[in-house]
Amino acid sequence: MKNQKRKVISRVVRWAVLLTLPLTAAGIVRGVKAAAEMLNNPETSRQTFSEVSDNSESSELKGADLLSGEMVLSKGYGVYAETTKGEVRLMSPLEMESENPGEKPYPEEWTKGIEIVRATYGRYGGSTYFDLDGGSQVNNQSTISNDTLLRESRSAPDFTISDTNEPQVLLYHTHTTESFEPFVRENMDANFNYRTTDETKNMIMVGNAIQAELEAKGIGVIHVTEIHDYPSYNGSYGRSRESIIPILEQYPEIKVALDIHRDAIAGDDFASQPYVEIDGKEAAQVMIISGCDDGTLGMPNYMKNFHFASSLQRQLEGDYPGLTRPILFDYRHYNQDLTTGSLLVEVGSHGNTLEQAQYSGQLIGRSLCRLFDEMREQS
Numbered sequence: 001m002k003n004q005k006r007k008v009i010s011r012v013v014r015w016a017v018l019l020t021l022p023l024t025a026a027g028i029v030r031g032v033k034a035a036a037e038m039l040n041n042p043e044t045s046r047q048t049f050s051e052v053s054d055n056s057e058s059s060e061l062k063g064a065d066l067l068s069g070e071m072v073l074s075k076g077y078g079v080y081a082e083t084t085k086g087e088v089r090l091m092s093p094l095e096m097e098s099e100n101p102g103e104k105p106y107p108e109e110w111t112k113g114i115e116i117v118r119a120t121y122g123r124y125g126g127s128t129y130f131d132l133d134g135g136s137q138v139n140n141q142s143t144i145s146n147d148t149l150l151r152e153s154r155s156a157p158d159f160t161i162s163d164t165n166e167p168q169v170l171l172y173h174t175h176t177t178e179s180f181e182p183f184v185r186e187n188m189d190a191n192f193n194y195r196t197t198d199e200t201k202n203m204i205m206v207g208n209a210i211q212a213e214l215e216a217k218g219i220g221v222i223h224v225t226e227i228h229d230y231p232s233y234n235g236s237y238g239r240s241r242e243s244i245i246p247i248l249e250q251y252p253e254i255k256v257a258l259d260i261h262r263d264a265i266a267g268d269d270f271a272s273q274p275y276v277e278i279d280g281k282e283a284a285q286v287m288i289i290s291g292c293d294d295g296t297l298g299m300p301n302y303m304k305n306f307h308f309a310s311s312l313q314r315q316l317e318g319d320y321p322g323l324t325r326p327i328l329f330d331y332r333h334y335n336q337d338l339t340t341g342s343l344l345v346e347v348g349s350h351g352n353t354l355e356q357a358q359y360s361g362q363l364i365g366r367s368l369c370r371l372f373d374e375m376r377e378q379s
Helices: 008-019 022-037 046-049 060-066 146-153 204-217 235-251 302-319 352-377
Strands: 079-084 087-090 114-120 128-133 139-141 166-170 220-223 256-263 272-276 281-284 285-291 325-332 342-347
Touching: 046 235, 087 204, 087 352, 128 146, 139 146, 146 302, 146 352, 166 204, 166 235, 204 220, 204 256, 204 352, 256 352, 272 342, 272 352, 281 342, 281 352, 285 302, 302 325, 302 342, 342 352
Parallel strands: 114 272, 139 325, 166 220, 166 256, 256 342, 285 325
Antiparallel strands: 079 087, 128 139, 272 281, 285 342
């Protein structure tokens, strides 16, 4: 693909949960996402952790009837970005208007719901956490020892970046419709489930920000903008898998496949807005998920993904201190068997704003460019 193809007590308790017990938030996230995805297929707890293994010829993997039309790929960034003196400038998501917002448009009116608690997650404690070289962290939820993972984290990624016009990065969104707050405020909306088919207000917008930075540096990108989680959320991993396998077969130069999501950190009466200020702007904090395999998930090369995850985590945190939350290393599949550079990236939570998430997309893109430069030099 050529480069021109570019698109009071309760508050104290909440703060204690958010700032002193971060693992609780991670558990909430796991429960929310796994419960929703597995609602119609409750099986073992291990399967719940991994959401959908996608290893069997289940009816969900054959869900082509839920796909609408041909595969939707980004045709370029167009009016959403301009490059001045090498710097990509993006239009605010609040200023973007979709030509076709779809069946579930972004709200125009808002009601008052649960409280939003703004928090910057710092250093995590506990036996499951360990430090990577350079100060970032890993949350190890596997039976592999922290010492073993630390040694593995020092390995270089198991692929290199080439000087080619062919695409080397694939961006896609299993949960495409995940969305965010319109702006910083005290309460979330009571009626909005923070999902929209409007591509200027969902995860496609974040993917576009990553894409713009990569393409500005001459890195070929394919951005899949097919909606995989609407009208049906259940089975979305099977549908995203069906989307990306033909692309990986057609473009063997693709080394990196990033599934861009957003998190959902919340309690019964509050939602978190994990943010950090970088260069005078607020960015949504980011979490990488690198799945591992106990022999039941069909991912024999999972440690190679972890090598890349560790390199990207160090790059992000070195470039933008405070941007990352610890890598989650856990028994999860998430289609990470398809390349040795396959990761899931959680950009903020539903309590974050559109602009915070878009800015984090830009920062991820910039760090990827720097990391790829280093990997190109090693080739």
